[in-house]
Amino acid sequence: MELALALVIGALTAAGVYLLLRSRSFDMILGLTLLSYATNLLIFSAGRLVVGKPPVVKPGVETVLANYTDPLPQALVLTAIVIAFAMTAVTIVVAMRSRADNGDDHVDAGGEGMP
């Protein structure tokens, strides 16, 4: 399972970086989204991968980490998801406004050396 998760994180990061380096704002936003997915999975895996164990204290189960999964990374991922979501919205608005003002979807539209 660790290998599968690591491969997924790697694939998402690679695709995200590739898209981020393209010069169209739409591709760039998709790239940022993929990167944030990869990051969320990475943070999630920081609490170690545990299957079928609860993150909250259960009555009658001894409170040692062997019986539970670490709840903190889940809280961190939740925060990261919310922030990434808001950021995607902001980027889309800025990109649309830039496209409308500068007449092109290119990230340098209307700048030096651009039509």
Add this chain to the structure above:
Amino acid sequence: MLQALSPHLPVLPILLPLLFGAVALIFERRGIGLQRAIGWTGMLALLLAVVALLVQADTGAITFYLLGDWPARLGIALVADRLSAGLVATTTLLAVACLLYACAGWDRRARHFHGLFQLQLAGLNGAFLTGDLFNLFVFFEVMLIASYGLLLSGGRGPRMRAGLHYVVFNITASTLFLVALGLLYGLLGSLNMAEMGARVAVLAPEDAALVRAASGLLLVVFCAKAALLPLYLWLPNAYARAPAAVAALFAIMTKVGVYSVLRVYTLVFGDGPGELAGWAWPWLYWTGLLTLLLATLGALAASTLRMLVAYLVIASAATLFVAFALATPDAIGAGLYYLVHSTFVTAGLFLVMDLIRGQRGRTGDALDYAGPLRRNAPLGVLFGIGAVSVAGLPPLSGFIGKALLLDAVPEGYRMWVWGTVLLTSLLTLVALARTGSQVFWRAEPWPDGVRPPSPPLRAQWAGAGLLLAYGIGLTLWGAPVVRYAQAAAAQVLQPDAYMQAARERAPQIREPSP
């Protein structure tokens, strides 16, 4: 009332701007007068809280404030020591002048200005006060989201393009921040800075390389925010296109990155095993020197007035990296004085350049021939004060800062630091002298039929003058500030006291957990 609030002092500089920001958003449609009243009430309340915090921190106490009353190593803690309180005070003083300048009319054009301005202050103060690395990320985001709004509202065309670059670059850096946080949590099992420091100190040697890799990623993020080579290319365009009052407030944003480096790499990775201890300083030292040189060359080559100041912002952050990388109490103390000075003076120069730009007709801030500058005497005085300060000529605060720094450089580093700092000061002087002579002395007659520009408003003069007056104040009352900076530096270099304070601060209501 005041007595009841005093245990909550560390949280007030975050809560007050959040509260007034929300109120400003609610009453956004009730006219600009009410907006300004809310903004200034918030500013005044914040100023009082910050003065109280500064007095408290100056006793040398490290105050932990437990949000949610969990022990510091489990929950989120705010920490106010000399360094944090000093930087919060710097932010607040800067914000007063920026708000004054914006109230001359920019806030009428950018509709959400007052709400966003308060939220930006909440983010900045939070980043300086938090004792938790994940919380630092959250406050970085609060600060950045507000800054996107401030930068872009009321703008169009070229500013939107610069804004898109700025937004995307910062989001990418934030993603890297999260990656570093995930790795560090997986390795150390905590994100509270004091607790992380304690765990790094007893780290198994075989984990040291992994922790070093994760901390390297973190360093890249902070350097991207602080605009260090080669990650500064986003800054000049974004700052040069920002509205003046906002660009002036942004002068503190690169300092947040510098502060984070100082805090994290003294507290968390200060005394790790083997190669981990202080591994970042040589890197920062060389990249700092190189950035200082390149940013000064950028200032020399700048073709607009505001681009010149944007490069001076980068140069000042680079000087700070050099000072902190030397990692002696004297050098860090000198760096902290220089931080306060350079924040005020570069922000003041942004405002002065905006005033000059307004008096040059259609030439604006391009470094080109223009009609004779209107009101050149007062503008010349302001420009002169700013230029003398930022270049480091006696008798103003820049000279004191640079002299303290050069004096504190240990044997063996002198050749490179003295050489670079003195050379870049000279080049800065050349750049500013060239700009000054172009703007003030070379003029073509005004073309026929062009109406001369209207004079700046009183609030604009006051805002720009106030920032430069801070610089003069730093000269006249330099001794207390230098003493405070040295004490803050000594405190930063003793992470043990910080960790001790974190352990001793017990929850007030909750039973201490095992």
